[in-house]
Amino acid sequence: MFELTRYDGRRRIRGSLYLSVGLSLLAAMVIWVYPSFQAEVDLDQLLAAYPEPILQVMGVQTMASLGGFLAFELYTFGWIILLGLYLAYSTAGTIADDVDRGRMDVLLAMPLSRTRLVGERFAAMVVPIVVANLLPPIVVYVGAELIDESLSAADVLAVHLLSIPYLFACAGIGLVASVAVDRAGIAQRVALGVTFALFLSESLLSGTDAEAVGAIAPMRYYDPNEVLLEGTYDLAGAGILAAMTVVLLVASQLWFRRRDIG
Template sequence: MFELTRYDARHRVRGSLYLSIGLSLLAAMVIWVYPSFKTEVDLDQLIAAYPEPIVQVMGVETMASLGGFLSFELYTFGWIILLGLYLAYSTAGTIADDVDRGRMDVLLSLPISRRRLLGERFAAMAVPIVGANVVPPIVVYVGAHLIDEPLAATDVLAVHLLSIPYLFACAGIGLLASVGFDRAGIAQRVALGVTFALFLSESLLTGTDADAVGAIAPMRYYDPNAILLEGTYNVADAGILVAMTVALVVAAQLWFTRVDIA
């Protein structure tokens, strides 16, 4: 059982290791530049100089503390945008790539249902999602102490643990695109476009009359600012992201059971 999950997971280990190293280096760089930024630049004045739409899109509250600086420079940019887009893109090739390359007939000849096949392939995405959150929190916690700007270990741990449901939701968007299109390139571009459009809708519509539209965006339910600046952990939002992921996976499974594989 879970043979496909194990097979896919093994093939994602190396890429996940490189991803974790890259994110750790990004975290180390952000922490390293913070003291010089804090000394030489009035960070809140710098924020005030940005156009209001940019500040709203990036969710900047303050950069006068290391927590606020990390929330903007590392977690909004690195986790919410880059990592979310990467996982949507990567997952979008899960089914579409096999269909595109003519390998899906072989997989469907195995004595497993289409729903199980899809579920096991998606489960393998836990490797890059969890892997991306193993080393970086250690780098952030240790680095913050090295520059005498310590962060609470619980806050650092929470900002990474609560990113996992968010990243699974982004992967769920990619999975649905992977089933909806039989060309990997198209599925991946659609997943990227939809994920980024959801990010923009959540950022720009919050506080407007169309605020309810942003409720479908996973980004609404993961807030690094609340965690790092206020020490607030919204477990209910994590539950919404889990439910969103389940809904996306079930929708993809239902679609996959009805689609004809050319």
């Protein structure tokens, strides 16, 4: 059992390690530039110069502290946008690529239900999601200590742990695209477009009469600012993201069961 999960998971280990190292280098660079940035620039005045819609889209609250600087420069950009888009894109190829390349008939000839096939392929995404969050929190905490800035170890750990259900929800979006479209390239572009559109809708509609529309966006339920600036952990939001992932997974399984594989 879980043969496909183990196979796919092993194939993703090397790329996931590279991803973790790359994100760690990004974290180290952000922390390294913070002291000089803080010394030379009035950060609050800089924020005041930005148009309000841009601050709203990027979720910027303050850059006058290392926590606020990291929430904006690292976690909003690196985790919510880049990593979220990457997981949606990567997952969108899990099913569609086999259909596109004509390998799906071979897989379905095995004693393996379509529901299980989709579930095991999706379960393999635990590798990039977890591995990507292994090294960066260590780099962030140690880097903060090296520049004599105070960051709570619990908050640093929490901002990464709470990103895991968010990233699974983004992967779930990619999975739906993967079972809906036969061509892997198209599925991946659809996943990218939908995920980024959800990010924009949540950011731009917040505080408006249409704010309720943003409730379907995973980004609403993961806020690095709350963790790093306020020490607040949104466990209810994490639960909503977990439920959202389950709904997307089940919907993908049901859709794939009823599909005709050409």
